[in-house]
Amino acid sequence: xxxxxxxxxxxxxxxxxxxxxxxxxxxxxxxxxxxxxxxxxxxxxxxxxxxxxxxxxxxxxxxxxxxxxxxxxxxxxxxxxxxxxxxxxxxxxxxxxxxxxxxxxxxxxxxxxxxxxxxxxxxxxxxxxxxxxxxxxxxxxxxxxxxxxxxxxxxxxxxxxxxxxxxxxxxxxxxxxxxxxxxxxxxxxxxxxxxxxxxxxxxxxxxxxxxxxxxxxxxxxxxxxxxxxxxxxxxxxxxxxxxxxxxxxxxxxxxxxxxxxxxxxxxxxxxxxxxxxxxxxx
Amino acid sequence: xxxxxxxxxxxxxxxxxxxxxxxxxxxxxxxxxxxxxxxxxxxxxxxxxxxxxxxxxxxxxxxxxxxxxxxxxxxxxxxxxxxxxxxxxxxxxxxxxxxxxxxxxxxxxxxxxxxxxxxxxxxxxxxxxxxxxxxxxxxxxxxxxxxxxxxxxxxxxxxxxxxxxxxxxxxxxxxxxxxxxxxxxxxxxxxxxxxxxxxxxxxxxxxxxxxxxxxxxxxxxxxxxxxxxxxxxxxxxxxxxxxxxxxxxxxxxxxxxxxxxxx
Amino acid sequence: xxxxxxxxxxxxxxxxxxxxxxxxxxxxxxxxxxxxxxxxxxxxxxxxxxxxxxxxxxxxxxxxxxxxxxxxxxxxxxxxxxxxxxxxxxxxxxxxxxxxxxxxxxxxxxxxxxxxxxxxxxxxxxxxxxxxxxxxxxxxxxxxxxxxxxxxxxxxxxxxxxxxxxxxxxxxxxxxxxxxxxxxxxxxxxxxxxxxxxxxxxxxxxxxxxxxxxxxxxxxxxxxxxxxxxxxxxxxxxxxxxxxxxxxxxxxxxxxxxxxxxxxxxxxxxxxxxxxxxxxxxxxxxxxxxxxxxxxxxxxxxxxxxxxxxxxxxxxxxxxxxxxxxxxxxxxxxxxxxxxxxxxxxxxxxxxxxxx
Numbered sequence: 001x002x003x004x005x006x007x008x009x010x011x012x013x014x015x016x017x018x019x020x021x022x023x024x025x026x027x028x029x030x031x032x033x034x035x036x037x038x039x040x041x042x043x044x045x046x047x048x049x050x051x052x053x054x055x056x057x058x059x060x061x062x063x064x065x066x067x068x069x070x071x072x073x074x075x076x077x078x079x080x081x082x083x084x085x086x087x088x089x090x091x092x093x094x095x096x097x098x099x100x101x102x103x104x105x106x107x108x109x110x111x112x113x114x115x116x117x118x119x120x121x122x123x124x125x126x127x128x129x130x131x132x133x134x135x136x137x138x139x140x141x142x143x144x145x146x147x148x149x150x151x152x153x154x155x156x157x158x159x160x161x162x163x164x165x166x167x168x169x170x171x172x173x174x175x176x177x178x179x180x181x182x183x184x185x186x187x188x189x190x191x192x193x194x195x196x197x198x199x200x201x202x203x204x205x206x207x208x209x210x211x212x213x214x215x216x217x218x219x220x221x222x223x224x225x226x227x228x229x230x231x232x233x234x235x236x237x238x239x240x241x242x243x244x245x246x247x248x249x250x251x252x253x254x255x256x257x258x259x260x261x262x263x264x265x266x267x268x269x270x271x272x273x274x275x276x277x278x279x280x281x282x
Numbered sequence: 283x284x285x286x287x288x289x290x291x292x293x294x295x296x297x298x299x300x301x302x303x304x305x306x307x308x309x310x311x312x313x314x315x316x317x318x319x320x321x322x323x324x325x326x327x328x329x330x331x332x333x334x335x336x337x338x339x340x341x342x343x344x345x346x347x348x349x350x351x352x353x354x355x356x357x358x359x360x361x362x363x364x365x366x367x368x369x370x371x372x373x374x375x376x377x378x379x380x381x382x383x384x385x386x387x388x389x390x391x392x393x394x395x396x397x398x399x400x401x402x403x404x405x406x407x408x409x410x411x412x413x414x415x416x417x418x419x420x421x422x423x424x425x426x427x428x429x430x431x432x433x434x435x436x437x438x439x440x441x442x443x444x445x446x447x448x449x450x451x452x453x454x455x456x457x458x459x460x461x462x463x464x465x466x467x468x469x470x471x472x473x474x475x476x477x478x479x480x481x482x483x484x485x486x487x488x489x490x491x492x493x494x495x496x497x498x499x500x501x502x503x504x505x506x507x508x509x510x511x512x513x514x515x516x517x518x519x520x521x522x523x524x525x526x527x528x529x530x531x532x533x534x535x536x537x538x539x540x541x542x543x544x545x
Numbered sequence: 546x547x548x549x550x551x552x553x554x555x556x557x558x559x560x561x562x563x564x565x566x567x568x569x570x571x572x573x574x575x576x577x578x579x580x581x582x583x584x585x586x587x588x589x590x591x592x593x594x595x596x597x598x599x600x601x602x603x604x605x606x607x608x609x610x611x612x613x614x615x616x617x618x619x620x621x622x623x624x625x626x627x628x629x630x631x632x633x634x635x636x637x638x639x640x641x642x643x644x645x646x647x648x649x650x651x652x653x654x655x656x657x658x659x660x661x662x663x664x665x666x667x668x669x670x671x672x673x674x675x676x677x678x679x680x681x682x683x684x685x686x687x688x689x690x691x692x693x694x695x696x697x698x699x700x701x702x703x704x705x706x707x708x709x710x711x712x713x714x715x716x717x718x719x720x721x722x723x724x725x726x727x728x729x730x731x732x733x734x735x736x737x738x739x740x741x742x743x744x745x746x747x748x749x750x751x752x753x754x755x756x757x758x759x760x761x762x763x764x765x766x767x768x769x770x771x772x773x774x775x776x777x778x779x780x781x782x783x784x785x786x787x788x789x790x791x792x793x794x795x796x797x798x799x800x801x802x803x804x805x806x807x808x809x810x811x812x813x814x815x816x817x818x819x820x821x822x823x824x825x826x827x828x829x830x831x832x833x834x835x836x837x838x839x840x841x842x843x844x845x846x847x848x849x850x851x852x853x854x855x856x857x858x859x860x861x862x863x864x865x866x867x868x869x870x871x872x873x874x875x876x877x878x879x880x881x882x883x884x885x886x887x888x889x890x891x892x893x894x895x896x897x898x899x900x901x
Contacts, residue, residue: 013369015365015369016365016369016371016374017365017371019362019365020361020366020377022357022358023358023359023361023362023381023421024362024380026417027383030415030417031384031392031418034398034400035391035392035395037398038391038398041398082290083290083294083297084294085287086287086294087294089288089291090287090288091291093284093288102295105295105298105299105302107526108302108522108526109302111475111522111525111526112302112519112522113479113515113518114479114481115479115481115499115503116514116518116519117301117302119499119515120301120302120305123304123305123308123316123512124300124301124304126507128313128315128316128317129316129318130318130319133318133319159297159298159301162294162298163298220388220389220390222389222393226504227500227504236390237388237482240390240391240394244393244394244397245486250394250398253394257394257395258391260391261387261388261391264386264388265386268386272379436629438627438628438629438631439631439633441618441627441631442625442627442631443644444597444619445621445624445625445693446624446644446648446693447622447645447696448619448644448648449617449619456644456647457633460635461634461635
């Protein structure tokens with residue numbers, strides 16, 4: 001491995017193929033084949049034909065679920081942006097020490113299993129939880145149900161996905177040359193106009209990165225909506241899980257999976273065309 | 283504008299911190315259900331966790347699966363990353379895309395695929411099945427971390443070593459490998475965590491025999507909201523906390539050992 | 546003495562791009578030779594071909610009459626100091642220096658002792674156990690030098706090793722490298738694009754341009770008797786003037802700017818009447834005066850700019866369309882004013898003739 005790499009680097013050689021072969025074969029066997037299987041099941045189960053897609057694309061239940069999925073993903077992305085942008089801004093303006101502290105908090109949140117974070121929201125919003133307790137202490141006798149609603153699942157997803165948004169925006173904000181802001185101020189830009197003409201365009205790549213990432217992850221989110229969301233307002237991934245686990249409707253589940261996959265890939269594909277996928281997760 | 287942004291920022295800090303902090307007191311609660319503030323504090327649920335095989339088995343399964351996943355992922359990804367970072371060849375950008383693909387597919391879609399495919403291969407309800415599936419999902423993040431490290435590697439170091447009399451094999455052993463060690467360790471850690479935290483695929487294929495910790499937690503939260511989960515959450519959180527704090531602690535200790543005061 | 550290092554017809558092409566045309570060069574044992582040229586001129590490529598990191602497309606390289614053709618870089622016994630020093634970041638200074646000995650199966654105890662001796666020679670006694678990142682740029686440079694010398698290489702190659710250092714440190718290191726090279730007597734090739742560095746350090750300078758050798762000669766020969774117009778222009782400051790030979794026998798030429806010029810510098814190429822040539826006069830060989838000077842050849846110019854360096858100054862003026870640069874002692878500048886018209890003068894042995 002790695003033999004005389006520099007000397008070989010630019011020459012025609014079998015080395016890169018040999019080095020790549022094991023992984024390529026592995027991914028073909030254990031990544032591609034299962035995906036193809038999903039595609040096959042969607043047109044063969046329970047009988048050959050496009051009936052599953054007809055149902056998924058026209059049935060009112062499925063349309064509602066897909067619309068709900070899109071709506072939630074959009075809402076979560078927007079909330080992440082509203083939550084993430086000010087925090088990233090705060091981090092780039094406070095002292096280095098404070099910024100490090102916030103960064104540590106966000107990293108910690110990011111690395112904490114999202115099951116743990118989902119559970120934490122369950123505790124926070126539960127009937128005997130601190131939020132209800134606080135509301136009662138403040139004199140609200142009968143607080144509205146918080147858990148197992150669209151509100152609770154959205155809130156938890158925002159919490160879980162916000163670190164992606166914050167890190168993406170913070171990374172670009174950090175790279176903004178402070179002298180650029182000073183020179184803009186010297187030319188008479190301040191407050192809103194400084195923000196609109198200088199800060200916003202400069203941080204746009206971070207916003208785009210973070211938004212695409214959050215939106216795409218949210219589209220396929222399974223755990224949090226299933227655990228915290230309202231059973232009446234399912235998202236696509238949850239319904240797919242139901243089809244497979246409860247109804248053994250492999251054909252329908254697969255067709256929904258393929259639709260979800262195609263939508264995700266189209267969004268990422270457009271993004272890849274413009275910016276390159278590797279930057280998204282970098 | 284600025285002050286408004288600042289206040290929102292501070293509110294967001296609280297929003298992010300609150301759920302991380304709340305599970306800790308809950309894990310010491312004496313209440314049978316989720317109750318805040320806890321009526322009293324004890325080690326009860328910790329004892330329960332550490333003596334209950336239905337919790338310990340999934341924990342060990344997860345550690346075993348994540349470890350095997352890490353070894354397999356590294357064995358596949360390290361050579362591939364060398365090929366992609368250091369060589370120019372036909373089809374390179376396609377190969378790059380291939381490495382990233384598992385990240386682009388929603389896990390629920392993969393779960394459906396594995397459920398059926400591994401069913402045919404008799405790999406559902408087996409640790410091997412979960413390891414094989416998790417390895418695919420660990421490839422992109424491991425590749426990203428490692429390739430960033432490898433791109434930063436100064437190739438003149440290898441040239442210098444060659445000029446000083448080292449054969450290519452010696453260069454790899456004495457120079458390339460030791461310098462890349464931290465990068466390799468970090469990418470391995472990412473692979474481990476990716477597997478240890480993975481929930482969706484595990485829910486569908488791990489079954490009772492290869493049940494992972496996230497699967498057990500998921501089931502438990504869905505069915506009964508067992509307060510033991512608070513214990514596991516606290517423990518997992520403590521590991522993350524220690525992992526993030528440890529580097530600066532070690533740095534500080536080293537400085538103390540060297541006798542130079544830290545600033 | 547026969548040549549120690551010999552490059553014969555070395556040619557290197559990347560696809561249709563010719564990096565090295567046809568390099569012939571002989572270097573004697575113990576010689577300090579500098580490869581000088583602008584970036585992309587082929588000097589570093591030549592070095593890499595000698596080191597074995599690039600393969601020559603054609604031609605042969607021998608050291609002590611042994612061909613290097615089939616030797617891998619690690620088999621060539623050539624010490625190299627790289628531009629960024631390429632110190633191994635995970636090894637201490639002493640371990641870095643010990644590395645080539647380790648590769649040559651020298652025991653740890655013996656090897657580390659030798660490494661520390663070498664570090665002492667380069668003036669780094671007491672820094673043996675520091676990591677590269679704990680050393681300053683100049684100290685890293687010395688470690689790199691010690692590492693390249695400790696295994697008694699047949700050749701020492703230095704690839705722009707001083708580029709990253711500031712001016713004072715650079716001058717100090719120039720002297721240091723020269724001292725160590727002399728003491729060890731190692732045959733050395735030094736690559737740089739800095740001509741003062743080349744002038745001050747080398748036994749011989751090889752000037753590269755566009756993948757070919759323009760001239761290989763002692764520093765003062767390069768300065769006073771450049772072989773080509775490129776060398777004359779690249780080395781030092783110069784006034785280059787078009788002229789036509791009118792009388793080859795007595796060295797007379799007619800220049801549109803200077804009028805009739807007598808050329809007298811040594812080492813003139815064979816000339817024929819009517820030949821178009823370029824005349825080179827160094828700025829320090831010109832004198833300025835209000836009136837034409839007796840016993841010297843004179844011409845007139847209008848002063849445009851005066852650039853002061855303290856102990857001396859460069860006066861830039863125009864004679865017709867031709868820019869003329871004159872270096873004068875600092876004290877003389879006070880009587881000159883921009884816009885003044887004055888005479889500049891030279892003697893026959895200051896005029897060097899180049900093929901056009």
